[in-house]
Amino acid sequence: MLFEFKNVGKTYGIQKIFHDVKFKLDRGTFSIVTGPSGAGKTTFFKMLCGIERPNEGEVHFLGKKLIEHSPTHLKNIGLIFQSPKGLPDMSVAENIGLPLAIDRMSKSERDGKVARWLDILGLRSKANALYRELSGGEIQKAEFARALIRKPRLILADEPTAHLDSVQADLLLDVLWEHYKDGATVFISTHHPPRFEHPEIHRYHVSNMTIRRIGASVDLSQAANLGGLPLFDPAQLQDQNSEETL
């Protein structure tokens, strides 16, 4: 088990966001949490990231109380936030390749991987553009590429498709699905539920200060479409930084 929420309560001032939440997230699952605006999806996501701490109860990660993710774990966690985190004065390619630069990967190898991701997400023409020159959708895709370029074992995404049209959103969800199929754990928090269905998707709903698992309405015809058109070969991505614990 990756995450376990033990009777978690969270308040902001006098506003109670969560009360007595019990939640478990297993390894190798694809989970989507939905809910109305202001229900607490981002707060829940931040508690998974270790950014927010509960006022009551405990969040456990890999069996230990989560205070803050260690640098080693963070190298195996792909984090995608609602707001962009890229450095505005660096090029798109440099931003995407930043995790690999931190890992001291050689420039040629890094360039190869970055180029592949630029191709996958249709950002090849923007490779040398400064980050601040990109549109909202392009930034979203670049954030996506940076989070996934290491091929992390756990992906936590908060509204990853908020600034994208449905075609682009499906493209990114397909990429996430490929990672899931390759063994990664994927957790998405979103305001708009994805259009696709699949029996393997765990769905949750945040409302009334708690999070509930909701039954997946299986539509096998659509399920067959998902992942049927792999956008890239996952084997191409080097299986680096994988950590058994994740």
Place this chain on the structure above:
Amino acid sequence: MIRFFLKEAGMLTAFVILAGLLLLCLWVSENFQRNVFKDFQNTQISVVIKDRGEPALKELLANNSNVVQYKIYRSKDNKDRLGQLYPELKNLIGPLEDKFFPTSAIVAVKDGPAFLSLLKLSPQIVETQIVHQPPMELARFIQILTFIFSLLWLLTLTLVLYFNLERLTAKEQARWSLMKMLGERPERLFLPLLYGQSLRIGVASVFAILIALISVFRVRTMFAWNWSAIPFGSWVGFFALSLLMTAVISFVLFYQRFKRVTLG
């Protein structure tokens, strides 16, 4: 911007002045120890000897292992010393016979109180005795001054580094947040930051050494004393200590600040 520049320049100036004063204090303290206290490594006792008590005292001193050394001043010696000490009384002292001046001795002993107890047991030898004390108050004052300047120097150094870090944090927070999110270790972000801090403090330390050198020169010309120069190693040691403290304080401040940088 101007306010910030003035604040930083003010802090650095304070650091330079305090470091200069600290060096000056260390130098005075060192000289004080060397010149004044070397005479007081052992307790010094002046003894006024009774008439015909000199042989007995000599025997007493020769057989006492507590005595390090002694010197006898006969009546004539004391008469001459008094004349040298008070030249204006020379005409008055000169005609007096030697017998009006007592024979005395200055005795250096390891254990002052034990020797005084021994003298009390020999009232037929000794008229009176005086224990000479080193100027402890002055020494303590210099030590306290050095300690205070050390603390102020450390405080100013910390403040200089803190304000610099705050300025850097305002500029770098977004990058640090991203790097933290990507699993970068804080020490790797800290090293480039340390170079700038070390350069700033290194230059300030050189200025502090210059100020101390100028002050030392002034003090030497103002007070004719047997001043000894500060060894070159002390300057180098101070410079190295400044850089070492910069590294340690910067890392502690940075690490605490980096811990508070959020991921999202």
